[in-house]
Amino acid sequence: MYYLNVLPLFLFFSLTLGSYPQYDLEKAHEYFADFIKKYERKYESAEEFRMRFEIFKKTLVQINEWNANSDYENSGFIITQFADLENVPPCFDPSQMNNTMPLTEVKREFIVNAPDEIDYTTQGLVTEVKDQNPCGSCYIFAAIGNIEGVHAKQNPGQLVSLSEQQILDCMSEATCHGGYSLNVINYVASSQGCMSEADYPYIEKTKTSCRFDAKKVKAKVNPAQTFNTPDDESLKGALSQNGAPLAVTVEATDSFTRWQGADVFTPKDCTGGGANHAVLLVGYGKDANGVSYWKFKNSWGTGVGDGGYYKLNMQNNCSFGRVATCSAT
Structure with a gap:
């Protein structure tokens, strides 16, 4: 299994009602480290790790865009367990x-x-x-x-x-x-x-x-x-x-x-x-x-x-x- 060799810094935002800030893309590696720890991700190879990290970065960009254009008062978009997945896993056949x-x-x-x-x-x-x-x-x-x-x-x-x-x-x-x-x-x-x-x-x-x-x-x-x-x-x-x-x-x-x-x-x-x-x-x-x-x-x-x-x-x-x-x- 391939792991990120850094100490997770627990940089998920502390979210309060009406406050859904932007994720700092310069800290993407740190957010990813927290994500791996929180959701116990284990990647099979360095190649898969890099692929998942690229998807994760795209997710951050999308979340920031949605939050920047949001008119919700008490809601927003955050990093979740799906952040390293390119598509929603289908489960209705x-x-x-x-x-x-x-x-x-x-x-x-x-x-x-x-x-x-x-x-x-x-x-x-x-x-x-x-x-x-x-x-x-x-x-x-x-x-x-x-x-x-x-x-x-x-x-x-x-x-x-x-x-x-x-x-x-x-x-x-x-x-x-x-x-x-x-x-x-x-x-x-x-x-x-x-x-x-x-x-x-x-x-x-x-x-x-x-x-x-x-x-x-x-x-x-x-x-x-x-x-x-x-x-x-x-x-x-x-x-x-x-x-x-x-x-x-x-x-x-x-x-x-x-x-x-x-x-x-x-x-x-x-x-x-x-x-x-x-x-x-x-x-x-x-x-x-x-x-x-x-x-x-x-x-x-x-x-x-x-x-x-x-x-x-x-x-x-x-x-x-x-x-x-x-x-x-």
Whole structure:
């Protein structure tokens, strides 16, 4: 393994609300040293080290540009665990979608009567923010988040953090290179259920060995349904009709991976070209300025977004919630 042979200087900015300063590009090596230490990076060769450092420097330039042109009051862009990656690792695989699967039409009564706001994090239906780490397993985290919420809705007071690693180890088509949340939900429904995170902890590796123990199952659900949500109103209605968080997809771009703060996020680098990431939709609402947003829980840890949550402007070009919106029943 190749390491930077300097003492990390812990030069990540101490960020305060409304203060997202520029990174000094002359100190790029020092920032990179801190990055390697903080995220425990180990590069296989000097060549890979140099390549990652060049990407890291480009990331700093991009972050500075975004912050210089930002009008956010309480948010900005920072160095995160993705700073040495050229592209967002895709973890939603649309090729696994079955185009013959019937879509569930959202009932008109839920579309017409959808409340002004929903936040399932305040209703005991959402567990802690988790971190998928380098594994491209977002589709599993979104599905498990949905199962946790549906189970808690059906069994009030029984919100349990469930195991993503069980899926990686025991579901035949599960990989660290993307998948489809509906397949995860249906696997749990067709098997004997899902164990808890505590009994089957996440180690971000695929197919270690299946250690499923039916005696330790904490949740069971029925097969999944996929909602037809081609627009914002139908997605609001689906979230209301479901009565629990939904697994949805989004085009997660570089700006998503650098974002930190509580403001409504309006990414400017989405292309509208399709989804590459799965998240857990937990609500929607409007901020103090009347800007409508979707609230979702990500699976990148608490260091991005607002403690791991994002408020995404409904006026976005990120294909949010347009395909693969699904839930256990």
